[in-house]
Amino acid sequence: MSETIATRAAYGQALAALGEEYPDLVVLDADLSGSTMSKQFADAYPHRFFNVGIAEANMTGIAAGLATCGKRPFLHSFAMFAAGRAWEQVRNSIAYPRLNVKVVGSHGGLSVGEDGATHQCIEDYAIMRAIPGMAVVSPCDGPSMRLAVRALLDYDGPAYLRLGRLAVESVTDGIPGYRFELGRGFQLREGRDVTVLATGMMVQEALQAAQALDAEGIGVRVIDMHTIKPLDEEIVLKAARETGALVTSEEATVLGGLGSAVCECVAGSGLPVPVVRHGVQDVFGRSGAARDVLAAYGLTADGIRESVKRALALKG
Amino acid sequence: MTHQELALTAARARLLGLEMVYRAASGHLGGSYSALDLLTVLYQNVMRVDPQDPQAPGRDRFVLSKGHCTPALYPTLALRGYFPVDELGQFRSIRGHLSGHAEMRHVRGVDMSTGSLGQGVSAAVGMALAGKLDGLGYRVYAMLGDGEVEEGQVWEAAMAAAKFQLDNLCAIVDVNGLQIDGPTAEVMPSEPLDQKWAAFGWHVIPCDGHDYAAIEAAYAQAAAVRGQPSVILARTVKGKGVSFMEGSAGWHGKAPNDQQYQQAKAELEGQIAALSQPAGQPGAAQAAPAERKEGKAYV
Numbered sequence: 001m002s003e004t005i006a007t008r009a010a011y012g013q014a015l016a017a018l019g020e021e022y023p024d025l026v027v028l029d030a031d032l033s034g035s036t037m038s039k040q041f042a043d044a045y046p047h048r049f050f051n052v053g054i055a056e057a058n059m060t061g062i063a064a065g066l067a068t069c070g071k072r073p074f075l076h077s078f079a080m081f082a083a084g085r086a087w088e089q090v091r092n093s094i095a096y097p098r099l100n101v102k103v104v105g106s107h108g109g110l111s112v113g114e115d116g117a118t119h120q121c122i123e124d125y126a127i128m129r130a131i132p133g134m135a136v137v138s139p140c141d142g143p144s145m146r147l148a149v150r151a152l153l154d155y156d157g158p159a160y161l162r163l164g165r166l167a168v169e170s171v172t173d174g175i176p177g178y179r180f181e182l183g184r185g186f187q188l189r190e191g192r193d194v195t196v197l198a199t200g201m202m203v204q205e206a207l208q209a210a211q212a213l214d215a216e217g218i219g220v221r222v223i224d225m226h227t228i229k230p231l232d233e234e235i236v237l238k239a240a241r242e243t244g245a246l247v248t249s250e251e252a253t254v255l256g257g258l259g260s261a262v263c264e265c266v267a268g269s270g271l272p273v274p275v276v277r278h279g280v281q282d283v284f285g286r287s288g289a290a291r292d293v294l295a296a297y298g299l300t301a302d303g304i305r306e307s308v309k310r311a312l313a314l315k316g
Numbered sequence: 317m318t319h320q321e322l323a324l325t326a327a328r329a330r331l332l333g334l335e336m337v338y339r340a341a342s343g344h345l346g347g348s349y350s351a352l353d354l355l356t357v358l359y360q361n362v363m364r365v366d367p368q369d370p371q372a373p374g375r376d377r378f379v380l381s382k383g384h385c386t387p388a389l390y391p392t393l394a395l396r397g398y399f400p401v402d403e404l405g406q407f408r409s410i411r412g413h414l415s416g417h418a419e420m421r422h423v424r425g426v427d428m429s430t431g432s433l434g435q436g437v438s439a440a441v442g443m444a445l446a447g448k449l450d451g452l453g454y455r456v457y458a459m460l461g462d463g464e465v466e467e468g469q470v471w472e473a474a475m476a477a478a479k480f481q482l483d484n485l486c487a488i489v490d491v492n493g494l495q496i497d498g499p500t501a502e503v504m505p506s507e508p509l510d511q512k513w514a515a516f517g518w519h520v521i522p523c524d525g526h527d528y529a530a531i532e533a534a535y536a537q538a539a540a541v542r543g544q545p546s547v548i549l550a551r552t553v554k555g556k557g558v559s560f561m562e563g564s565a566g567w568h569g570k571a572p573n574d575q576q577y578q579q580a581k582a583e584l585e586g587q588i589a590a591l592s593q594p595a596g597q598p599g600a601a602q603a604a605p606a607e608r609k610e611g612k613a614y615v
Contacts, residue, residue, distance in 0.1 A: 026449070050445065050480070058438045058472035065442020068420070068428060069450070070373070073442075089435055089469075097420050097429040 002170040003142055007201075008106050008163035010142030012037025014149040015074065016044045022153050026066055028052060028075040030059050036076040036106040036163065056081045060089035060103070067099035072153060078112075079105030079121035079162055083128050095131045095158045102152050103128070108138070108162040109251035110280065110297055111201065113290030120285040120293075125199075126256025128160040129229045135159035135182065136228040138250075140203035143173040144226060147180035155182055164251075166290055168201050172224065185232040191219035194308050194315070195239035195246050199225045199258050202249040202278070208301035213308060220308060231261045240266055240273040245315040247276045247307045251299055254279040274314035278307040317360045319528040324591040325395055326356040330557045331584040332394065332404055333387030338577045340408035343416065346567035347461055348388035350492040350525065350552035355388050357531045358457060358488075359396045367397035370425050376454050377443050379428045381436025381470075382461040382490065383417040384569070390414055390423065398425035434467025436460070437487060441477050444485040444545075455539065459488045463495030466504045471516065477545040478517025485545040486538040487518070490525065492554035494565040513547045525550030558583055 019025055019041055026048045033039040033051060042049035052059045056077050063073035075082065082105040083090070094101045105124050112119045128136045137152065137159060139145040145163070152159055172178045175188060185197070189210055198206040203224050210220035221243055223235060240246055246266065248259035259277030266275055280297055287293075294300055317325065329352055337343035359365070363376040380389050386407070394401045406412020413422035417431025427443070430436040440458035447454050460470065477485050489509060497503050506512070510520045519541045523534040531550070538546035554568070555561025558580040572580055 048449070052472075052476050053479075055469075055472035055476070057434075057469045058441070058476055061435050061438020061469065061473065062442035062445065062476065064435075065379075065428065065439035065444075066446050067442070068377075068439065069443055069446035071446055071449075088432060089438075092429070092432040093435045093439060 002174060004167050004169050005142040006164060006167045007139055007142060007145040008037045008165060010145040011149060011163050012040040014146040016040040018150060018153060019045045019048070022072060024070060024072045025153065026050070026071045026073050028059050028063055028073060030054055030056050030077045030081065032077055032106070036104065038076045056086040057089045060086040061093050063101045064093040064097070064099050067101050072100055074102040074104055076104045076106065078119060079108035079124045080119055083124040083160060084121055087127055091131050095134050098133055098157060100156050101158055103160045104163060105160065106163040107165045109164070109200065110285040110293045110299060111164060111166045111251060111290040113293055114287050116287035117284040122253040122280045122285065123256070124160065124162060125228050125250065125252045125258060126260070129256065129261065133158060135230065137182065137226060138162040138200040138228060139226045140200055140224055141168055141170040141172055143170050144180050144224070148226065151180055151182050162200060164201050166201065169204055171204055171207055180226065183227050183230045183232060185223045185225045185227070185235040187221065187223050187235070189220065189222040191221035192243060193219045193245070194311050195221040195223060195243045196249055196304060196308065197223050197225045197236065197239070197246060197258065197262055198249040199228055200251050202251055202299065202304070205299070205301045206249050206304050209304035209308065212301065212305060218308065218312070225258055228258050228261060231265055233265050236262055236265050237269050237271065240269070240271045245274050245311040247278055247304065247311050249278040249304050249307070252279055253282060255282055274311055276307045276311040276314070278304055318595065320591060320595050322356050322360060322528050324588065325360060326352045327557065327584055327587040327591055329356060329388065329391035329395055331581065331588065332391035332401065334572070334577065334580050334584060336387050336390070336404050336407040337571050339405060341571045342408055343387050343571060344384040344569045345387055346494070346554040346561060346564065347382060347490065347492065348385040349556040349558065349561065350554045351382070351385050351459060351490045352388045352392070352556070353526045353528065354459070354488055354490065354531055354550055355392045357528060357535065359392050361532060362535045363457070364454070367425065370398060374452050374454055377427045377456045379436040379440040379443070379456070379458040380418045380430050381440070381458050382433065382464050383430030383436060386414070386416065386418055389418055389426070393425040396425070433464040434469035437470055437473040440485060441473050441482065444477070444482040445480055447484050448480070448482070454484065456485050457488065458485070459490060461495070462489055462491040462493065462500050462506060462509065463503070465489065465506050465509070474513065474516040474518065481543050482545045483542050486535070487545065487547040489547060489549050490552050491549055492552045494554045494568070496565065496568045498565050509549055513549070517544055519544050519546040521546060521548045523548050523550045525552035526556060557587065
C-alpha cells in the first residue's frame, strides 16, 4: 500500500534531510513554521533558520539579501501571503535581479478548507507565472515533492513551490522510471482518446477519473504537470497530436495558471485541438471541511470526468 | 580623502548627475543631491571595497533603498573607479545599461537592485545576517529617504534588524523633509524619527548630512556600536548644491530645461574650480559651505 502524506509534510522532511548536504541552504518563515513544516529544518539547524514574524514583505527582501551573499534561501508562508501579499517584493527584489530564492507557499488552493476564502489562494500559479524568469512548481505527492526539493536546491534561480495541506495518496512512487525533472511533465498513464494534464493534488483525482472512464471505454492519458512554468510544451503538443483533446486540471483559478499556459501553447501551435480547463471557475472559495469545499467546486474525479466528456464532445 | 577632496568629489558627482539627467531628460536630482555628501564620504573614506574586485565576499555593502537616486550613486561609483565616467552618458538610454533605478546585474559596484521603496532595507538586513552567519566582518549600509520610511516594510525590517542584533548594519535616512507631493510633514508626518527608530531598538545618530566631519563621526560611531543596528538621521537639503533646486519638492524627479541646465552647470563648475585650489587658498575655504540652506529640523 502506498504512502499517504501531505506534500508539506514530505517537504519538511526533505528540507531538513538536505540541510547537511547543502550548507548554504537557509530557511525563513513568517510565524507559520509549524504549518509550512519548515520547523523540522529549524529544529535541526537553528542558526540557519530565521523567523521574521508576521512580515512577509520583509521576509522576501531579507531572502533576497541573503541570496546576494551566496546563500540558498527558501522562504515560507501560506501561498496567499508568500505569493500574494509579497508579490511585488518577489517581483522586484527576487525575480528582477534573478536571485536564487525559492518562494514556498503552503496551503495552496481551496483545500485550506475551514479558514475560508481569505486563506484559499487560487491565484498563486497565475501571479507567479506572470513574473519573468520565475519557475512555478507544484508536485502532486510526497515522493515527487522530495525529489522537487533537491531539484530546486540545484536550480540556480527564482522559483515558486506550492505545498498542499491535505494528506494525499502517493501515485508517482510505483511508476517504473519515474523521475522528477524541472520543466518536464511525466506521463503517469497512457490513453488514446483524451489527455488530462493535471498539477498538484488534481493528479490523483485525474488518475481516479481515468480509471472510471476506462470502464466506459474511454482511454485517458494522464500527465503530471508538476512544473507549470517553464511549461513542457513538447509533452503538451505530443498529447494534443496523439489524443486530439486536452483537459487541464488544477486546484486554482482557471485564469492564468496551468490551463491558460496549455491554451497559450496549443493555440500557438496551430493544432485544432480543444482544451477544457478544469479548476476554480473565477469565483472565491468558502469555508468548509476541505473535501467538502473541493466537492462543492467540482475539484474531484467526478468534476474531471465531466470535463473529459466536454472535451470529447468538442473533439467531435 | 581630505574634506576639501570630499567636497570636490561630491561637486564633480553633482555635475555628472546633472549631465546624466539633462541628457536623459528624466531622473531624480533633488534627493540625489541631498544624499551626495553622505554617499561620497561612505564610498571614499568609510567602506572597505575594491573597485577591481566588486564581488569580493568580504567587502562592505551598500544598498540604495531610495533607488531612484542613481544620479548620486552612479557618479559616486564611477568616481570611485568601478566604471569609466564616460558610461554615465548611457543613463536611462535604451542603448545603455545604466537603468533609471539602481540595478545590480549590469552596473558594476551595485550590490542590490532597488527602486520600489521600502524594499532595499530588507535586503540589507539579509546581507547583514549572511555576514554574521559566515563570520565575515563586513558592514552593510542602506540609505533611505525620509519619505520612504512611510512604507510599512521599513519598520518590518527595523524590527528584524533589532531582533537579530545586526550591529554590522547601518541605515542612513536622508532627512531632506520633502517628498514628491510636498513636505513630508504634510504628506505623511513621520516625525519624531529619532524616537521611532530608538523604540524599534536601533542606536540613533543625528547628523548634519552636509558636514563632512559630522558625517565621518557618525559613521565611526555606528561602527563602534555593539549588539544593535545603527541609524544615522542625516539632516539634509533637497537639491543641495544648486541654488534654485535647494529646498524644492518640485526638483524631486524633474529634468532641467536648457536654461536651468546652464545655470546649474555654471554653479557646480564654479564650486569645482574653487575647490580645485590648493588647500588654504581663500577660494577653497569658502567653497564647501557656500550657499547652504538649513535643512528641516527632525526633532
